[in-house]
Amino acid sequence: MTLHHRTVLGMVPLTAAVVVCAYTLERWDDLVASINSAASQSPAPDELWLVVDHNPELLERAQRELGSQHRSLRVVANGRKQGLSGARNTALIQVSSDVVVFLDDDASAEAGWLRDLLAPYADASVVAVGGAASPKWPTGWRRPVTLPSSGGTERGELDWVVGCTYRGQPVEQRPVRNLMGCNMSFQRKMFADVGGFSEDLGRVGKTPLGCEETELCIRVTRAHPQTQIIFEPSAVVRHHVSLDRLSWKYLRRRCYAEGVSKAAVSAMVGPAHALNTERSYAAKILPSGVVRELAAAVRPGEHERSERLGGALAIVVAFTATSIGYLRGRLSRVRPASPLAGQLASD
Secondary structure, eight states: OBGGGTOEETTEEOOEEEEEEEOOGGGHHHHHHHHHHHHTOSSBOSEEEEEEOSOHHHHHHIIIIIHHHOTTEEEEEOOSSSSHHHHHHHHHHHOOSSEEEEEETTEEEOTTHHHHHHGGGGSTTEEEEEEEEEEEOOTTOOOOTTSOBSSTTSOBTTGGGGTSOOBTBOSSSEEOSOOOTTEEEEEHHHHHHHOOOOTTSSOBTTBOOOOHHHHHHHHHHHHOTTOEEEEEEEEEEEEEOOGGGGSHHHHHHHHHHHHHHHHHHHHHHOHHHHHHHHHHIIIIIHHHHHHHHHHHHTSSOHHHHHHHHHHHHHHHHHHHHHHHHHHHHHTSOOOOOOOOGGGOOOO
């Protein structure tokens, strides 16, 4: 059963395409799980796409193995600039469904994910909907000291570092400025108007740049201020956290890259739009996390004291590295976003 039998956008049947972008064979098992989780949604997506980013070996294996397993899966090569933004734009040029859904290659969707992600589109003012992402730690690991939290299953202030929903994001459905890239969707017709993802932003291979989703969402709401971008926390994916992302080195590197990316977005859309959410996060969420960790460190127990002090230090390190990256990024010249409006049809 496909989605157009179950969901409507106003009075028009709603169809959905799920797009997964991949660049490395190192994530093969995660990629298989991601594709399987999307294909097994009920109702099923009308289209299922895998875009391989400039990796012929991965492309050939995916076409041979995943293509034979999922007859509805279209496996294509990124025909644009190398990187996640180019891969996503490759899909945008080819899909035909009403809603385009992006799922990371190392994220697995929970049951009911697609249904819950599409439900808010019943409101005609909604042009984009994103869901939540919970961390899936490596086998035998628990939450590391570099990603502190008030509890083992609670969101942490720095969970965004590993692409997951973090403390400070909504706990119920509400409008937001931008969505997280691992679990997001957009009305396809919107891209024909405002263009696609900026290929001068975003991750290329293992280089942890980003913010292309933020820039796109800001571009959408500036062009159409009457529309809404919705966060729906019931639409959940499990985002696999690899071992290399649990280290202090990765924390510093990822936060520095985030600062550089935020500077690029600021140059494109202005600091007022690019940093309004971040200012509140830095002024309220991060300090409260440091206070919580330091308060917990005075409790009896040497092991807990060490972890809590480490958690407070992680928040300080993250803020410092991000700030340095932002200042460094402000010295760089960033080209404007590359629109795809001329290549995207609205219907």
